[in-house]
Amino acid sequence: MELDMIVNILSATVVAGTPLLMVALGELICERSGVLNLGQEGMMLIGAVAGFAAVFATGSLLAGVIVGMLAGVAMSLLFGFMAITLAANQYAAGLALTIFGTGLSAFIGADYVGKTIDGFTKIAIPGLSDIPVLGPVLFNHDLLVYVSLGLFVAVYVFLRHSRGGLLLRAVGESPESANANGLPVLLIRYLAVSFGGALAGLAGAYLSLAYTPLWTEGMTAGRGWIALALVVFATWRPVRVLLGAYLFGLASILHLVLQGFGWDISPELLAMLPYVVTVVVLVLLSANPTRTRLHTPLSIGQPYRPNR
C-alpha cells in the first residue's frame, strides 16, 4: 500500500471518528455521574437538524453549532426531568428520548431534505500541517475536529485533576454518601446530563455541517448507539474513548478502503462492518466481567431520590 493512501485513510479515520469522540465524551461525563442516557442517538439527530436549520436561516456556521448544542441540551433536560427529577427508569426514558428525537428531527427536517449549505472547510494549521504524514493526518481538518481534541483534553483534565471531577465521580460512585457530605447530587447529575446533551448536539451538528453538509432523515446511522458501546469499551476512561473513537471511525470507513482495493463485496455487507466491529469489541471487553465491573460507576442506571 502506498504512503499516500495510508495518509488518506488515517486522515479520513480522524474525520469519521470525530462525531463519535464528541458524543462519547459527553456520555462519559454523564455516566460518570451515575446516569445512563440511552438517548444519544435522538439528541444527535436533533442537534444535526437544528444546526442545519440554523445555518440555512442565518448563513452562520457558528450559529449552527451553537443552536445544535442548545438543542441537544434542551433534549437532555427533557431526559433529566424524567430520569432525575421523576426518578423514572433510565433505560425507558433514554429510549423515549431516541424515539422522540428521531420523529421530531424527521418532522422538522422534512423541509430541509435536498437543500444545501456551505459547510465547514478544512483549515490547514500553518507549519504543523507541513509535517510529513502527521501533518495531513492531524493538522489539516475543519475547525470542529480541533474543537473535539480540545474537548478531549478538557474532559481528561477535568476528571483527573479537578475538584469538579472529583465531585462528579463521588456522585457516580455513591450518591448516598455524596448527599450525606452535602453535595447537591441531583444538580450535579443535571449538569452532567446537560453536558452530554451539548456534546451530542455538537456531534450531530458536526455530521450535518461538516461531515456531509446536508440533512437526511436518520443520518446519524446508529452513531449514538456506537458511542454508548464505545464508553463501555473505554471502561469509562477518556484516553480509551479517544482511541476507541478513532478505531470505530476506521471501521466505519473501512468499506471505502476495501472498495478502494477493488474488493468485490456488496456495499450493503460492507455497511455492516462498524456494527459488527462494535459487537466483536463488546464481546472481547465484556468477556471478563470483573474487569468491567471494576471500572463501572457503581450507581449507574439507578435513579436516586434523597430521603424525605
Added chain:
Amino acid sequence: MLLLERRQVNSRLMQYASPILALVLTLITGFLIFLGLDRDPVEGLRHFFITPISDAIGWAELGLKAAPLLLCAAGLTVCYRAKLWNIGAEGHFLMGAVGATIVALQIGESSGFWVLPLVLLAGIVFGALWSAIAAFLKTHFHCNEILTTIMLNYIALNLLLFCVHGPLKDPYGFSFPQSAMFGDSALLPMLIPGTRLHIGLLFAVLAAVAVGVLFARTFIGFQLKVLGEDEQAAQFAGFPRKRLIWFAFLVAGGLAGLAGASEVTGPIGQLVPQVSPGYGYTAIIVVFMGRMKAVGLILASALLALTFLGGEMMQIAMNLPKAMTGLFQGLLLFYLLACDAFIHYRVRLKHKPVAESRPASTPVATQES
C-alpha cells in the same frame, strides 16, 4: 417547590390512569403543535386520530398495523418482565421476513396445505436464531443486551438490503430491489373479505393471551418475574438464570419473526426494503403502555397502530410530514413515563422549609422542577 414523596403503597389507580393521562397530555400537546404550525388543531387531531378509522376499511387497516406491533410487544414483554432490555424486535422482525421469503421463494408455485405453515415457521426460526445471538452473547460473554440487540438491528437491516439487492432479488423485477411475488399458497388467508386484514391478527391476539397466561399461571413465568425483580433471590432459589434468559430471548425472537413473516406473506406478498416502518421500536412503547398484560397490550397496540395510520393521513390530507408518527409516539412514551412516576410518588407543594436555608452542610433533599 415541588416535592415528590414516596408512597407507602404503589397507587393502583395511577397504574391504570397513567396511560390514559399520557394519551390526554399527548392530545393536548398535539393540539398545540397544530396551533404552532398554523393549522386548525381540531381538524388536525381529527385527521390524525379519527379519520383513519372512520369506516370499516379503516378498522381493518388498524388491525393490519396492530398485528405486528402486538406480536413484537408480546415477545418483548417476556424479556422486559425479567428486566432483559431486548431492543432487538426490529432486527428479529426483519430476519423473520427474510427467512419466510427464502422459503417462500424456494417453494415457488407449488401448492399444498403445508406451504404456509412452513413459510411462517421459517420466519419464527430466523427471528429466534437472530435473537439467540444476543442471548448467547449475554449468557456467555456478559454483553450488555441493549447494545448488542441495537447493533444486530442495524446488521439485520443491512442483511435485508443485501438480500433484496442480491440473492433474493426478483430477476424480472425491472431492477427494483425487491423479491418476486410469493405464490398463492404462501399467502395468509384473509380474515375479512374485501379488506387487507389477514389472520395474522389472530396469531397476535393469541400470542398476547399466551404471554398473559405464561405470567399468571406457569412456573417459568414466575421464575422470570423473580429474575426481573430480584436477581439475587432468583439465584438463591436456584432458578436456572441462563436458561431463563435463553427462553425469554427465543420467545421474543420467534414472535417478532412471526410478525415479519406475516408481513411478507400478508399485505405485501413479497420482500421489500421498507417492510417495517419501525414496528420493532414502536413495540417497545406498546409494552410500557400495555402494562405487560394481555388486554393492555392489545389496546396499546391498537393505539400505536393508529399513530402509523395518522401519520399517513397527515401526508395525504394535510400535506404534513409522515414523521408526525414518530413525534406522537415519542410524546406518548414521555408522558407515560412522567405519569408513571406518580405510581410510586405523590406530589406535595411545600413552602421552602427553614432548614433548607442553612449552609452547604445540609443534605439536599429536594429538587426544583
